Amino acid sequence: MPRKVDPRQRRTLIADALMRVAADRGLEAVSLRHVAAEAGVSAGMVQHYFTTKDEMMAFALSVVRDRGRARVEAAVAALGPDPRPRLLLRTLLAALLPLDEAARADGRVALAFLSWTALHPAAAPGLRPDTAQLVEFIAGLLPRPPASDAAAGLLALVEGLGVYLLGGQYTPAQATAVLDHQLDLLFA
């Protein structure tokens, strides 16, 4: 076989460009040509690696998910081994919040994809990590009465904080204060 290139690398290169376009011009500005231009490649090459636009979108969606997961894992790993449950929980949840500009950019894209999945149900179970599983894990970190309602509420609160952070209604300081206040409530 001629020409050795890593197709996965090319695809992520293109998906990264897609996310840059989506982050500052919106999902509606995501077209083959715009993405190609942003990636600095020809439109033909984009078509070569993604035969259809929906395929490209689906791949970019998985990249969004992976980035979020990586952010959380990095934050948790930085805690060292055997952190106290509350600290682990706070770190995990804070890593889900769009607190710096990079996370904000990813958050905008994730938010756009959130409406996108509503119209492409086939790709829907791929944006957020399995929510039920995450709720269960959070419930395991909470003290005594492991009411799964409390865990589900905590996750929803973080999601809502993310939305308001992206919308500019809450400041990062407010959002983290709210999160800590809720943890105070749950660990009281």
Place this chain on the structure above:
Amino acid sequence: MPRKVDPRQRRTLIADALMRVAADRGLEAVSLRHVAAEAGVSAGMVQHYFTTKDEMMAFALSVVRDRGRARVEAAVAALGPDPRPRLLLRTLLAALLPLDEAARADGRVALAFLSWTALHPAAAPGLRPDTAQLVEFIAGLLPRPPASDAAAGLLALVEGLGVYLLGGQYTPAQATAVLDHQLDLLFA
């Protein structure tokens, strides 16, 4: 002046059609011609009442806000005079959740507009009712230590529940249970 028609009525007629298109085909399917077809009018008439598409979008955005507000006001009015604070709060917050199909449709549109406003900052302060004011009102309904963090958290929790309801991650029963659980926590 010839031809008496109520322009406001025409505009809301068109905006309603826009919301129907957006609700089940997404904001990206919102075009002058599609909206006109959905409204059962000519494309020329849409142009007559909205000289530009952005103007139509901005108007539809205000309709989304008004519908949400109406939903809340209706629910609160049904309580009768002088309801207990907790009941008032629960009613108000539950009215923000997309629990039935009509509210879900509006919620999908609102979610789409949420990403839309990120790219049209001029129209941004018009989707959600003034959040700071709402937080303050909620704080006033909470018992003793009126920590505004608790109110802001409650509102974020409801927003997150809405997102997860629309995404199908939480069921309506789960969402209301979570809300009640949080109110238990705050009113303990």
Place this chain on the structure above:
DNA sequence: TTCTTTGCAATGCAGTCGTATTGCAAACGG
């Protein structure tokens, strides 16, 4: 009736979209 103004319909235009098609150069297997 005549005139003027408004409400709307129809058409045209330049641009962008996603996708199919074609062509060619570079790299390996033989």
Place this chain on the structure above:
DNA sequence: CCGTTTGCAATACGACTGCATTGCAAAGAA
């Protein structure tokens, strides 16, 4: 060296977009 296969570029096409323009019918004002 040769043929084949792969990686990519370029172009073409029909559908669609938002918007400008034009034309006309209906309804008061005169």
